[in-house]
Amino acid sequence: MTDLAQWLAAETDTEGLAGVITAMAAAGAEIAAVLRAAPIAGQTGLAGATNVQGEAQKALDVISNDIVLNHLRANPATSILVSEELDEAVHLAPEGSLMVATDPLDGSSNLDVNVTVGTIFSVLAASGGMLQKGRAQLAAGYIAYGPATSLVVRLTGRTSVFCLDDKGHWVQVVAAAAVPASSGEFAINTARERFWDEATRRYVAENVAGETGPAGKRYNMRWVGSMVADIHRILMRGGIFLYPLDSETLANGGRLRLLYEANPMAWLIEGAGGLSTTGHENILDVEPTHIHQRIPVILGSADEVHRVERWYRQG
């Protein structure tokens, strides 16, 4: 049985990097405990909600952000933290060599219905500045708070999956995740169809046409509406996730964030043999222009991503 510490020791001899991942894993274990008791504490709603004792409660995404911040503050290797919850970057250990970008609790609108949510993170060399391509990541990961608490992490090798046991240890359950090249599952919010571009419309139409259509096979659609849950499914059994640029998200450049949603997920999917694209280029090659930048996100099984890219080239 391999645990996280053993895996990290084999993956890197950089103490700082192993320390930051250990800190994120510890933050994840703490967030998991908070989430488990959140309905009793009256904490699943929005900021300003009250608990069963009538006390005012902080929203869980704020609590999760504080937990991540505390764990990274205690870690001497982290010098910069960029978080979805914070407008500005936070400067931590001045001597630290690493930067962390995180969405401390993604999919928080799913909390009041007890659906899987997650913490996403990306680790970069602080010396490269805050705006680096995803390709420069030293590591990335997410913690999925579902029926099991899973940590999915990759340095520069293969993407590995750990599960939190009842003693608080991270036990490896998949040494090297492998996203099958072909799949019959796609994930997109079809309620947005009226905003879609031509490439998205055509790709989805082929899938929906099933075995008698040009794709020549039957597809199923899944959309949790919680990126970590949708990506975890794809990582474990294949499929494709699409949050493309559409007429409504056009002005913002997309819906999801490049630094702490798209890049880490693209890094993990690539480490499992899958692919990512904006429709026009690999997500990991996009040069960021600001820390909270949004980006179109298409990723998963390689054959499916290639089919979407073909439609973009024709458009």
Ligand code: AHM
């Ligand atoms: P958030 O960061 O505000 O939680 O939003 C991100 C979430 C993703 O987890 C999910 O894939 C997407 O928003 C769902 O969007 P939609 O509500 O359009 O289906």
Ligand code: MG
């Ligand atoms: Mg988010």
